[in-house]
Amino acid sequence: MSESVSQLPLSALRQRIRDNAYTGSTSGLAQGYLQANLVILPAEWATDFLLFCQRNPVACPLIGMTEPGQKHLAEIGLDIDISRDVPEYNVFYDGEFEHATPDLVELWRDDLVTFVLGCSFSFEEAMLQTGLRVRNIDQQCNVSMYDTNIACQPAGRFHGNMVVSMRPFTPADAIRAIQVTTRFPKAHGAPVHFGEPSAIGIEDIDSPNYGDAVEIKPQEVPVFWACGVTPQNVMRNSKPPFCITHAPGKMLITDRLNNEFAFL
Amino acid sequence: MSESVSQLPLSALRQRIRDNAYTGSTSGLAQGYLQANLVILPAEWATDFLLFCQRNPVACPLIGMTEPGQKHLAEIGLDIDISRDVPEYNVFYDGEFEHATPDLVELWRDDLVTFVLGCSFSFEEAMLQTGLRVRNIDQQCNVSMYDTNIACQPAGRFHGNMVVSMRPFTPADAIRAIQVTTRFPKAHGAPVHFGEPSAIGIEDIDSPNYGDAVEIKPQEVPVFWACGVTPQNVMRNSKPPFCITHAPGKMLITDRLNNEFAFL
Numbered sequence: 001m002s003e004s005v006s007q008l009p010l011s012a013l014r015q016r017i018r019d020n021a022y023t024g025s026t027s028g029l030a031q032g033y034l035q036a037n038l039v040i041l042p043a044e045w046a047t048d049f050l051l052f053c054q055r056n057p058v059a060c061p062l063i064g065m066t067e068p069g070q071k072h073l074a075e076i077g078l079d080i081d082i083s084r085d086v087p088e089y090n091v092f093y094d095g096e097f098e099h100a101t102p103d104l105v106e107l108w109r110d111d112l113v114t115f116v117l118g119c120s121f122s123f124e125e126a127m128l129q130t131g132l133r134v135r136n137i138d139q140q141c142n143v144s145m146y147d148t149n150i151a152c153q154p155a156g157r158f159h160g161n162m163v164v165s166m167r168p169f170t171p172a173d174a175i176r177a178i179q180v181t182t183r184f185p186k187a188h189g190a191p192v193h194f195g196e197p198s199a200i201g202i203e204d205i206d207s208p209n210y211g212d213a214v215e216i217k218p219q220e221v222p223v224f225w226a227c228g229v230t231p232q233n234v235m236r237n238s239k240p241p242f243c244i245t246h247a248p249g250k251m252l253i254t255d256r257l258n259n260e261f262a263f264l
Numbered sequence: 265m266s267e268s269v270s271q272l273p274l275s276a277l278r279q280r281i282r283d284n285a286y287t288g289s290t291s292g293l294a295q296g297y298l299q300a301n302l303v304i305l306p307a308e309w310a311t312d313f314l315l316f317c318q319r320n321p322v323a324c325p326l327i328g329m330t331e332p333g334q335k336h337l338a339e340i341g342l343d344i345d346i347s348r349d350v351p352e353y354n355v356f357y358d359g360e361f362e363h364a365t366p367d368l369v370e371l372w373r374d375d376l377v378t379f380v381l382g383c384s385f386s387f388e389e390a391m392l393q394t395g396l397r398v399r400n401i402d403q404q405c406n407v408s409m410y411d412t413n414i415a416c417q418p419a420g421r422f423h424g425n426m427v428v429s430m431r432p433f434t435p436a437d438a439i440r441a442i443q444v445t446t447r448f449p450k451a452h453g454a455p456v457h458f459g460e461p462s463a464i465g466i467e468d469i470d471s472p473n474y475g476d477a478v479e480i481k482p483q484e485v486p487v488f489w490a491c492g493v494t495p496q497n498v499m500r501n502s503k504p505p506f507c508i509t510h511a512p513g514k515m516l517i518t519d520r521l522n523n524e525f526a527f528l
Binding site: 171172174175178179182190191192193194195196199219221264 | 435436438439442443446454455456457458459460463483485528
């Protein structure tokens with residue numbers, strides 16, 4: 001990303017994104033502010049997904065939910081336009097990815113309900129602040145994400161397995177990372193697994209299903225957190241006729257501070 | 265241990281120990297009350313050891329320290345007699361273990377200073393309360409303890425490596441155990457390592473240096489906490505002319521509640 005974008009204050013960055021002048025990753029941007037995963041569904045499917053979030057709070061930590069057709073949500077910021085303030089959206093028909101788009105101006109419908117879900121970018125910031133190094137940030141790439149065999153609790157028409165993100169650490173640093181992320185239950189909280197990838201159905205740690213592969217050094221173990229890409233996996237199973245999400249790594253930046261959602 | 269001892273209230277159990285009628289392990293006794301490691305040194309060595317505790321708070325979490333010759337310590341209980349209320353004491357001359365004794369009535373000296381250090385029995389109780397199983401409790405044996413290559417911070421004449429205790433868990437349970445033990449900084453707090461034993465200088469996980477070997481099941485990893493036996497290892501290096509400790513697993517049971525020392 002350009003130096004200028006990483007230095008922009010939140011209001012200017014949001015305007016740049018709203019104008020479709022920035023469509024890249026939001027990792028490391030607007031430091032301190034909560035970034036969020038989005039899931040947008042027709043109202044007819046919203047109750048099932050709300051229940052899915054309630055039953056799977058680690059993979060789907062719900063920050064807020066709109067009324068049908070509403071593009072604003074006071075909980076995350078008075079100025080936010082959900083249909084324009086994400087750098088890039090993914091559009092799914094019948095559960096299959098169709099195309100990406102920099103805004104939803106043409107696609108918006110009065111029956112769309114938006115779910116705002118917490119994101120691990122919040123705890124990555126807390127990791128850095130406690131002196132931990134985060135490999136995907138050091139390698140300037142997207143975090144590694146994997147499909148697993150960990151079944152989510154089904155809810156209505158929604159069912160599927162958890163997607164996890166992975167960051168490698170030495171055991172001592174992994175213990176610190178577990179402590180730090182425990183403080184952020186709305187950002188997926190503590191890890192769900194560490195060590196042997198096959199124990200959660202990951203066959204090849206060097207071939208993530210989403211994002212980029214990162215180096216795992218000798219003495220390091222992979223540590224796995226529930227990931228906000230889980231809903232996209234669930235959509236593939238459950239095939240709602242229409243669904244929109246953020247594009248992975250390109251989040252909605254809210255007006256709320258990460259630390260407002262910290263436990264202590 | 266006899267059924268009757270495990271059911272005794274604290275006051276009756278303490279009397280039994282004081283009368284040398286019970287000299288066994290205190291694991292699982294007087295549930296809820298803080299149990300402590302003891303280190304008793306001549307006053308001439310006390311300042312160095314106080315500094316050692318200050319520099320190594322994970323291995324040597326200091327609960328209280330007496331004046332020279334004092335057998336009572338209000339912080340841990342008004343009624344406690346340090347020279348009689350431990351089931352069994354280990355006596356060291358010039359750093360070498362000499363003999364065990366059920367009381368210090370004959371050995372007591374007016375220059376002895378007692379250090380009361382937190383003990384992992386406190387967090388084992390918290391583990392059980394959160395639904396975790398503790399292997400050494402299930403196998404009704406002493407916890408496995410190992411010498412490591414983790415150097416303590418030296419202080420004055422005291423130096424040496426950390427001793428650790430080990431409990432095996434699945435990764436998901438280990439994550440929970442890290443969270444639970446983080447709440448008890450005065451009981452050694454979070455682990456210092458998990459996984460590969462050789463990374464901290466342990467050559468054979470099946471041959472603990474102290475305590476008993478426990479089964480590590482497939483899918484489980486060994487998790488290592490700093491251990492209150494560390495001072496006994498340090499004494500071997502530093503060779504104070506006279507030193508007394510509790511015998512491993514046979515602790516001083518205090519009047520304080522474990523939960524008084526919990527962080528949240």
